[in-house]
Ligand SMILES: O=C(O)C1=C[C@@H](OP(=O)(O)O)[C@@H](O)[C@H](O)C1
């Protein structure tokens with residue numbers, strides 16, 4: 255297996271132009287494809303997850319074109335119905351492609367097969383399917399019930415004024431329903447069963463739907479009402495913000511390795527919940543400065559971060575970066591309410607505990623929490639397994655800031671959201 259040996263990093267400083275947000279890129283592509291009119295999408299993320307969405311849309315007959323070698327794309331909206339009515343789509347491990355396409359295609363009618371990598375076939379989708387069936391969708395599980403791969407067939411359009419969806423396994427099910435339901439043209443209320451997790455991702459969904467002309471009336475996090483007769487319309491141009499989850503590695507690097515490190519493309523004005531990673535880092539003692547479109551992090555004046563005990567359900571992806579930053583903090587850090595880690599790219603609670611122990615940390619792994627006590631000194635030359643999880647590779651690169659060499663196995667797994675991650679990290683070495 256390919257691996258990357260990272261030499262100790264003495265200090266970091268500088269500025270990083272963030273790649274586009276995965277969450278915004280894939281939502282924008284789908285909404286642009288469903289809309290009436292042509293949309294210019296500027297600053298689209300260049301990564302596997304987005305490539306899967308682009309490839310799927312092309313297979314569905316949606317015309318899009320890249321502007322030269324730039325990350326600006328023009329998408330010709332299909333006006334609510336994709337031209338191709340039969341297709342087999344392979345969506346890798348991209349939750350932001352798989353879940354929203356399932357809902358849109360199930361309600362649109364046609365015959366589609368959706369599959370992914372083996373891990374995608376272990377990531378639940380039953381709650382979304384259960385919400386689609388009462389609307390008349392015909393969904394067959396081709397493997398294990400409750401999981402991809404799926405077969406979708408044209409169903410009878412059942413008029414319902416209410417649908418409910420469980421919100422405690424993944425917020426992507428609610429996102430998928432909300433984005434797809436305007437295709438029916440009818441008024442409908444979506445009720446959320448159970449405690450909704452990862453709430454800020456719903457804000458991204460509602461914000462982008464609004465940009466495409468569809469309004470959702472809401473009652474907190476419990477109910478979302480779509481008035482009748484709304485159709486997606488192109489807003490003309492959409493700028494994709496920098497990725498706030500990708501920002502977390504560089505902000506943490508600045509907080510651990512002196513800094514300042516500035517990330518550009520995400521700031522105070524961002525619609526991404528993961529910008530709040532900077533608040534968690536601040537709680538650990540890091541010095542944080544906010545701009546409208548940038549964030550800067552430096553180490554505490556004392557030089558040492560402090561442990562925190564925090565519920566990080568609102569930033570599940572960036573929370574992994576806190577788990578590794580805990581290696582550089584005085585005391586025991588507890589990250590709570592992250593049960594969803596178990597159903598992402600890998601079982602992230604177990605993977606995180608296993609790999610943190612390799613560098614000498616004492617780790618307690620709970621059903622939905624992790625507790626990390628750093629060692630007196632980090633174990634040199636640890637060999638980190640990454641489990642085909644881009645975030646495992648990216649957050650464990652921070653170990654090199656502890657003055658020890660570290661080996662990252664399968665570093666190319668960052669391609670899911672950030673193919674050039676290690677080159678960008680190199681650019682802030684001082
Ligand atoms: O909607 C989105 O763009 C995402 C929602 C989150 O998933 P969950 O809702 O499953 O926690 C997050 O982890 C994922 O990377 C992206």
Ligand SMILES: C=C(OP(=O)(O)O)C(=O)O
Nearest residue numbers: 347348349350571598599
């Ligand atoms: C959970 C993640 O991805 P997905 O969009 O596939 O759920 C992630 O990027 O950390």
